[in-house]
Amino acid sequence: xxxxxxxxxxxxxxxxEVVGLxxxxxxxxxLDNVRLDVAPGGWTAVIGPNGSGKSTxxxxxxxxxPHAGQVRVDxxxxxxxxxxxxxxxxxxxxxxxxxxxxxxxxxYVTLGRTxxxxxxxxxxxxxxxxxxxxxxxxxxxxxxxxFVATLSGGEQQRAVLARALAQQPxxxxxxxxxxxxxxGHAQQVLDLVDRLRRQDGLTVLSxxxxxxxxGQYADRLALLSQGxxxxxxxxxxxxxxxxxxxxYGARAEVVPGPHGPAVLPLRGxxxxxx
Amino acid sequence: xxxxxxxxxxxxxxxTRRVRRRTTLVPWGAGxxxxxxxxxxxxxxxxxxxxxxxxxxxxxxxxxxxxVEVPGGLEGTGAAVLLQLRLPRVVLAALVGAGLAIxxxxxxxxxxxxxxDPYLLGAAAGAGLGATLVIAYAPGTSLGPVGVxxxxxxxxxxxxxxxxxxxxxxxxxxxxxxxxxxGVAVASFLAAAQxxxxxxxxxxxxxxxxxxxxxxxxxxWSDVVLVLPYLGxxxxxxxxxxxxxxxxxVGDDEARSLGVHPxxxxxxxxxAASLATASAVAVSGLIGFVGLVVPHIARRLVGGSHARVLxxxxxxxxxxxxxxxxxxxVVLAPAELPIGVVTAFVGAPFFAGLLWTGARRR
Numbered sequence: 001x002x003x004x005x006x007x008x009x010x011x012x013x014x015x016x017e018v019v020g021l022x023x024x025x026x027x028x029x030x031l032d033n034v035r036l037d038v039a040p041g042g043w044t045a046v047i048g049p050n051g052s053g054k055s056t057x058x059x060x061x062x063x064x065x066p067h068a069g070q071v072r073v074d075x076x077x078x079x080x081x082x083x084x085x086x087x088x089x090x091x092x093x094x095x096x097x098x099x100x101x102x103x104x105x106x107x108y109v110t111l112g113r114t115x116x117x118x119x120x121x122x123x124x125x126x127x128x129x130x131x132x133x134x135x136x137x138x139x140x141x142x143x144x145x146x147f148v149a150t151l152s153g154g155e156q157q158r159a160v161l162a163r164a165l166a167q168q169p170x171x172x173x174x175x176x177x178x179x180x181x182x183x184g185h186a187q188q189v190l191d192l193v194d195r196l197r198r199q200d201g202l203t204v205l206s207x208x209x210x211x212x213x214x215g216q217y218a219d220r221l222a223l224l225s226q227g228x229x230x231x232x233x234x235x236x237x238x239x240x241x242x243x244x245x246x247x248y249g250a251r252a253e254v255v256p257g258p259h260g261p262a263v264l265p266l267r268g269x270x271x272x273x274x
Numbered sequence: 275x276x277x278x279x280x281x282x283x284x285x286x287x288x289x290t291r292r293v294r295r296r297t298t299l300v301p302w303g304a305g306x307x308x309x310x311x312x313x314x315x316x317x318x319x320x321x322x323x324x325x326x327x328x329x330x331x332x333x334x335x336x337x338x339x340x341x342v343e344v345p346g347g348l349e350g351t352g353a354a355v356l357l358q359l360r361l362p363r364v365v366l367a368a369l370v371g372a373g374l375a376i377x378x379x380x381x382x383x384x385x386x387x388x389x390x391d392p393y394l395l396g397a398a399a400g401a402g403l404g405a406t407l408v409i410a411y412a413p414g415t416s417l418g419p420v421g422v423x424x425x426x427x428x429x430x431x432x433x434x435x436x437x438x439x440x441x442x443x444x445x446x447x448x449x450x451x452x453x454x455x456x457g458v459a460v461a462s463f464l465a466a467a468q469x470x471x472x473x474x475x476x477x478x479x480x481x482x483x484x485x486x487x488x489x490x491x492x493x494x495w496s497d498v499v500l501v502l503p504y505l506g507x508x509x510x511x512x513x514x515x516x517x518x519x520x521x522x523x524v525g526d527d528e529a530r531s532l533g534v535h536p537x538x539x540x541x542x543x544x545x546a547a548s549l550a551t552a553s554a555v556a557v558s559g560l561i562g563f564v565g566l567v568v569p570h571i572a573r574r575l576v577g578g579s580h581a582r583v584l585x586x587x588x589x590x591x592x593x594x595x596x597x598x599x600x601x602x603x604v605v606l607a608p609a610e611l612p613i614g615v616v617t618a619f620v621g622a623p624f625f626a627g628l629l630w631t632g633a634r635r636r
Contacts, residue, residue: 064530087533098386098525102578107520114521115533120514122581147578167532 013041013203014089014170016061020069023053023060030056031067032227036205038171038220040074043197043204045214047238048224049248054207055095057224058175061205062092073171087115091169093160095176095207099149105159106144109135112166131166138162138192154185158192165196172197174206178213186210190217212262215239223247235260297582300575304589308368311593315364315600320608321355323348331356363493366501366557367599367613368592370490371564373505373554375591376584377547378565379572380512383519383580384543385450392551392565395457395544399464400434401427401555405485406468410475423485424500424556431552434464439544450540488561488614490599501553508550509588515543516581523580561595561614563621568594570628 018036022029030053038044046054060067063078063086071078073089081089091112100108112134113127123131135141138158143151148159157177164172177193178186194217197204208214214221215235223231223238225247231238239261244250253264313325331347335357348356377392385394393399404426412422435457442449442456472482518539521529526536551565571594572587595613598620602611 059527062527062531064527083530083535084533087531090531092528092531094525094527098523098528100520100523100578102573103520103523104577107577107579108524111521111524111532114517119518119534122517 012170012201013197014074015040015072016171016203016205017072017075018057018061018069019072021057021060021067021071022069023056023065023067025056030227031060034069034224034227034229036222036229036232038203038205040203041197041201042220043194043206043218044220044222045206045208045218046222046224047208047211047214050209052224053227054209054224055175058092058173058205058207062086062090062173084115087167089169090171090173091164091167092173093157093164093175093177095179097156097160099156101147101149103148104144105140105146105148105151106131106135108148108159109140109162109166112163115167130168134162134165137196138165153180154188157181157185157189161189161192161196169202171203171205174204176207176209178208178210186213193217211239211244215262216257216260218260239263297576301582301586301589304572304575304586304593308589308593308596311596311600312364312368315367315596316356316360318600318604319355319360321352323352323356323360327352328356362495362498363490363599364596366493366498367490367596369498369501369505370554370558370561371568371595371598372588372592373501373509373550374561374565375568375572375587375594376509376512377550377554378591379569379580379583379587380515380519380543380547381565382569383523383583384540384547385454386523387450387454388570389566391562392547392554393461393560393562395438395453395548396434396460396464397431397548397551397555398434398560399461399468400430400432400437401552402430402486402560403464403468403471404428404430404433405559406471406478406482409478409481409485410471413478413481424497427485427559428552428556430464431555432548434460435544435548435552439541453540453544484612485559486614487612488559488617489610490558490602490613491610493557497557501557504549505553508546508553511546512543512550513584513588515539515546516579516584519543519580519584523578559614561617563614563617563625564591564595564598567621567625567628570625574628 016038018034021031021034023031034057036044046057048054056065059065061071078086110123110127110131113123113131117124117127135144138161140158140162143155148156151159157180172193174193177189181189190213193204196202206218208218218235220233221235221238222229223243230247231243236256239254241252241254244252244263251266251268253266255262255264313328316323316328317325327346327348330344331353334344334347337344347353374392378390381390381392381394382388405423408422408426438453438457438460441460442453445456446452472479518534521532521534522536522539529536568591569583569587572583572590576582576586595617598616599613601620602613602616605611
């Protein structure tokens with residue numbers, strides 16, 4: 001196994017290609033022929049109105065949801081990958097992580113080492129070292145002995161991220177990483193993800209419902225509407241007032257900023273009258 | 275959160291170290307408690323057998339084939355009472371308690387439900403029906419040295435859990451909620467069938483109730499031999515699954531993202547835990563509360579990680595049931611209380627106390 005510095009930084013990001021992805025819940029088609037290409041070390045945020053299929057897209061890429069079409073990581077289709085190898089390539093932080101009772105933060109982060117060791121075996125020195133380094137980077141060392149369930153929302157989100165990073169993945173899939181956080185903590189977590197991505201060259205594919213955050217942190221946006229990617233590209237090209245009007249039914253002004261566009265919702269006059 | 279990264283690696287805070295020392299000490303303490311409980315269980319009775327003499331006798335028996343003689347052992351009646359009555363009973367109590375406790379801990383982990391117990395998926399109802407059928411329609415029969423009641427209870431328990439698994443899997447894959455509901459359905463059906471048989475054969479009511487409340491009074495070495503292979507295998511499998519259960523605790527999707535197949539793992543654990551439960555039930559009847567309370571005690575002692583909870587539950591469960599059996603023999607001596615009554619009587623207030631102190635600490 002890899003040791004030393006390589007063990008800590010991980011193997012670097014991979015290209016993720018999604019081709020012709022189609023998925024359904026029962027007979028309802030949720031994703032229709034989705035095509036997506038995330039460059040190595042890139043950050044693509046999937047945006048779209050409620051029910052547009054964002055979470056299903058992420059779960060399909062991970063192979064959790066049955067689907068047609070193909071997902072390739074550096075050209076290798078994930079369907080043929082052994083489960084544990086896939087877990088060493090793709091790490092996932094769900095929208096609502098299940099927080100186990102009575103488990104310390106240290107033990108929780110150590111779970112991320114599962115795909116790297118035999119399932120029955122105890123954590124090895126390498127595992128402990130990776131966990132210690134990840135926790136130091138995410139400033140969780142002080143919290144190692146605390147139960148995860150007693151941490152604050154922001155600290156829990158960091159613990160989930162640490163667990164995903166302990167997998168030493170090449171791609172990080174984040175489903176609404178800021179859903180449970182206030183604005184300040186949301187920005188902290190996204191700053192952290194961006195820093196980790198730049199330091200390790202990780203590829204990030206996330207969903208984000210907050211359009212201003214998506215526009216300023218991701219380097220590409222994919223707008224999903226009714227199961228189809230209707231726009232894909234740089235944030236300034238995807239986030240337009242017209243797109244928000246036609247796909248979200250929203251009235252908003254798009255304000256350009258130094259790191260990308262921000263969205264300012266506007267209250268309309270006619271709803272006032274009705 | 276400030277901007278410093280990596281760099282300084284602080285020593286783990288004092289609290290962490292204390293937690294770690296406790297988690298390594300507790301299993302040894304639980305093992306010691308089990309040994310002491312067993313010595314106590316052997317000691318107390320109509321003919322007291324002092325631990326010193328008991329240990330000497332056992333050492334003498336064990337080392338005899340090697341030509342080593344240990345003086346100070348029991349003679350005559352004492353030795354016979356030890357080897358033919360007390361020892362098999364205490365060993366069986368320890369095995370049953372250990373099996374029920376680890377099965378309960380495994381069920382609670384697999385269903386992520388603190389109220390789960392080993393009888394949840396129809397093991398108890400199935401075993402009850404099997405035993406009642408034999409007591410009512412084929413009393414006194416035996417296959418070789420083994421009575422038919424334990425065999426029927428064993429088979430009934432496995433049929434109960436098997437039906438629940440089959441129904442649950444057919445209805446909705448391996449989701450834990452579907453399995454739970456299937457277990458409820460199967461258990462109610464089997465319990466109804468058992469009540470019906472019981473109503474038809476009221477003469478046997480006393481014996482059926484005696485069995486249902488649990489008993490270790492007729493424990494023999496043949497019982498130990500009967501359950502040990504199944505119980506042993508099941509316990510080993512469950513102990514090996516501890517770390518995998520910790521992964522399952524973070525949810526099915528996250529377990530998948532960590533390379534674990536939640537459905538297969540759940541099935542393996544349920545089958546092993548049910549095998550342990552069926553073996554325990556076959557030789558002791560339906561002893562309640564052990565499989566529910568002991569895992570909680572274990573969790574209070576070593577935290578939520580199954581890799582630590584399962585072995586501690588195993589040892590604590592054995593000690594708990596040996597002591598409960600001791601109480602059952604002593605309270606109304608020379609008569610005996612059903613051990614299930616003792617476990618509930620002791621267990622319920624103890625459990626309440628645990629909840630009380632836990633709530634106050636928080």
